[in-house]
Amino acid sequence: MKPLRLWPQRLVGQVTLVLMLAVALEFVGSSILFENSRLYPNRDNQVRRAAEQLVTAEAILETRPEHERAARAAGLSARPNEIGWTALPTLVDRERAAERKLKDQFRDAEPSLVRRELRMNTETDHALPRDTHLKVALKMRDGSWVWMKTKIRAAPWAVVLSSFGSAFILGLGVIAAAALVLRNLSRPLRALAEAADKVGQGERMRVAETGAGDLKLVAKAFNAMQDRIAGLLQTRTEALAAVGHDLRTPLARLSLRAGFVQDAAAREALEADVDEMTAMLDSLLAYLGGQEDPEPPRRTDIAAIAMTLVDDATDSEREAAYDGPEHLPVHARPLSLKRAISNLVENALHYGGEARLSLVRDGRLVILAVEDSGPGIPEDELAHVLEPFHRLDSARARNTAGLGLGLTIVQQILKREGGELVLRNRPEGGLRAEVRLPAL
């Protein structure tokens, strides 16, 4: 027999249970609160009780001889009431609205007081909860006076307010508790959303298969989907890389054959074609192989790399310059880093006709900027040029060598070194590409 399970397995069940518990808690809590508030008598009751006490005190004192009355009255006193007896009146009646209203209430409560002389004097606290201090004297049938001092709590609205407050706090507590539980329930969902986001950016991420039964199923399906996608990509990548490598042998033949062509113009054109195809293959293989580059990161002099690239460019009679220190070490894979910077320099030379490199250390960053004076990149294209196989408009693609992987590779390499590529158009024209790496 299956054990009885109190915790439901599915999300709907769990949410329902939490809501039920919350409602029950609120119900129990507010019942206790209202029970409590009944202990606080309202103002009318207090007045009625005071009137009753006064009448009772008179009735008792009337049966006593005059010399016993004062002592007996003191005996009737009970906090917060004080009762006393005097032969002569000690209280001046204040005929204000408050007193008149209280007298009416007294007489309503105790009809025996209707034709009797009552003297009243009230004082209401200025501070909350504004209790009323009442002094009342009743003329007995023999002309002596029984008096009472009491406090009438200005309860009703304060009590109501306070019980509202309690109910409010209770409600908040229940809502918070329920939200906390629901948050826990939905944690697997949020993890899934995060994972989906990361996976969309090409990362792999296993989702923990926990939580409600149906969420567990989703996580499982998600992981399986990732595995399938990764497998698919892997196969395609390997196939593409294999073709890339295999193409090099026929290209090598072509390149050698080009050397035998007598017509100089045709030979040069052939060689240029071979160079272009080689460059495309190189960038494709760099892009595909980037993830599993076995080169270990090490202390690398980025200044030396920049100088080598600038010298290479000037040697082939292109305009390039370097401005910066002679040495500046970073932690990176030297060959990848050189490829990244080389791509930027080639881009600058190709589109901007020149490449000006400058290297600075800015706090925790090492910034190598490659600037040109070309047309730059249209602002709305800046975000897209980092996407693989993206090329700027077709008019320019005509004289563009490569596959549109250059900047993608740069970014891929820099990301792996904990750095980033920042592109922006210079206000004076041209593009500024910044290689940013953490300083050592």
Added chain:
Amino acid sequence: MIALQREIAAAPVAPVVLIVEDDPALRTLLMRLLREEGFQPLSAAHGAEMARVLETNSVDIILLDVMLPGSNGFDLCRSVRRESDVPIVMLSARDDETDRLIGLELGADDYIGKPFSQKELIARIRAILRRAQGNTQSSQPRGHQQMVFAGWQLDPGRRELLSPDGAFVDLSGAEFDLLLAFLSSPQRVIGRERLLEMSRARISDASDRSIDVLVSRLRRKLAVSGQAEALLRTVRGVGYIFTAAVERR
């Protein structure tokens, strides 16, 4: 015609080049190119054939493809190195820096990624042959001997230069060869002509480039708080002198 003349002129000392390449068309092309450039080419399609050729011929240089059926180029390189110092140039379809390093560490003298142009290949072969000839006369370093000078460390096998604080310092091929030339004759005045000769390996148009430019670039890369000037001193009208002592490990 020109090729024929060259062949005749070079005939008495035509260097023997062994091509180990499994692609028949590429093999044929290489044979033709080398013959026209005045070399005496031999060929083999795989390792076993290479061994047979080496048994019966004296070879000056081997062009060795990496991707071969059976034992690959790296294995063959290692086995050749066990027995001889014959220069080896690896040819690879994987123009991959890791492969390059493996090849150089196994004792190959150079590594060329496919595709390569005729000019490039011939220039590299000539440079290596020149260096090999120099080797028999002078005591130029081979293999994995580390060279240490003024805190700097140079690994000729991996073609790597490390600065005194341990950072990898990128050098162009020509700069590296020039530095190697200085390190092989430390504390001796070397004339410009000789330096040009020794480091021509990487310079395709040597005449266009002045040794002075190369030296000044090298100075900049070796600069460590004013020490560089002292490392490479100009000897007016003659050439340069590398002032630091070089220790080999």
